[in-house]
Amino acid sequence: MATGSAVRRRSGLEGAGALAFELGLSGALAGTAGGILLMLWELVRSAIVGEGFFLPLRLVAGVFFGVDVLIAGPWSELVGALVHLAVSIFFGIVFALLVRRDLPYGKAFVSALLYGVAVWLVMTYAVLFADPVMRERLLVSPADWFWVHLLYGLGLSTAPALRRALFPARGAPR
Numbered sequence: 001m002a003t004g005s006a007v008r009r010r011s012g013l014e015g016a017g018a019l020a021f022e023l024g025l026s027g028a029l030a031g032t033a034g035g036i037l038l039m040l041w042e043l044v045r046s047a048i049v050g051e052g053f054f055l056p057l058r059l060v061a062g063v064f065f066g067v068d069v070l071i072a073g074p075w076s077e078l079v080g081a082l083v084h085l086a087v088s089i090f091f092g093i094v095f096a097l098l099v100r101r102d103l104p105y106g107k108a109f110v111s112a113l114l115y116g117v118a119v120w121l122v123m124t125y126a127v128l129f130a131d132p133v134m135r136e137r138l139l140v141s142p143a144d145w146f147w148v149h150l151l152y153g154l155g156l157s158t159a160p161a162l163r164r165a166l167f168p169a170r171g172a173p174r
Contacts, residue, residue, distance in 0.1 A: 023096045026162040031092015034116075034155025035085055038148045045144065055137075060084045062133035069133055088152070091119050095156050101163040109157045116153025120146055 042056035057080030062069040064083075069076050095115050099108065124145070128135045138145045 022163060022167045024093055026159050026166060027093035027096030028089045029092070029162050030096065030156045030159035031089040032085065032155075033158055034092060034112075034152040035088025037155045038088070038152045039081075039084055041148055041151055042144075057081050057084070059131070059134040059137055063131040067133055091115075091152075092156055092159065096159045096163070099160055101160050101167075103160040105157075105161065108160045109154075112153040112155075112157035112159070113150055114153070115156060116149040116151075117146075119152060120149035123149070 039056060043053055046055045047053040054077045057077040058069045058072065060080035060083050061072070061076040064079060065072055065076055069080075095112065098115070099111055103111065124138075128138070
């Protein structure tokens with residue numbers, strides 16, 4: 001694996017650009033890890049309870065397809081996966097901007113769980129209005145909706161460690 005200074009040299013970034021790259025990459029990776037944890041749980045849970053393995057991905061795509069998403073084909077599942085991943089990465093980058101690179105593992109864990117709760121609040125009260133199909137399904141198991149955002153936080157808790165591992169030569173902590 002390339003060191004942080006090698007990655008910065010290859011990218012041609014220095015100074016503020018290098019910091020933005022560091023925050024963006026570590027946040028995107030942590031957000032992806034959290035998003036995968038969340039979605040894997042939902043896919044398996046959905047299959048076990050008989051809703052169908054791909055229903056969670058279809059529900060995410062419901063923001064574009066409306067109620068037709070429930071009978072749509074594999075394109076809706078692909079759209080759902082891409083939207084879920086994009087949102088996970090976005091929130092991951094925001095988290096990386098908020099925490100310091102030298103944050104100890106325990107504090108990163110607690111901070112990420114609290115951030116997962118904040119994401120749950122934002123998704124529940126500010127975003128779900130755009131996806132009535134998902135909103136109606138979540139009324140069936142609201143505790144699961146909360147739980148998976150804690151799982152998302154678990155994945156996000158890796159952001160400071162990823163920054164230290166990928167960019168070890170960086171100067172003062174931020």
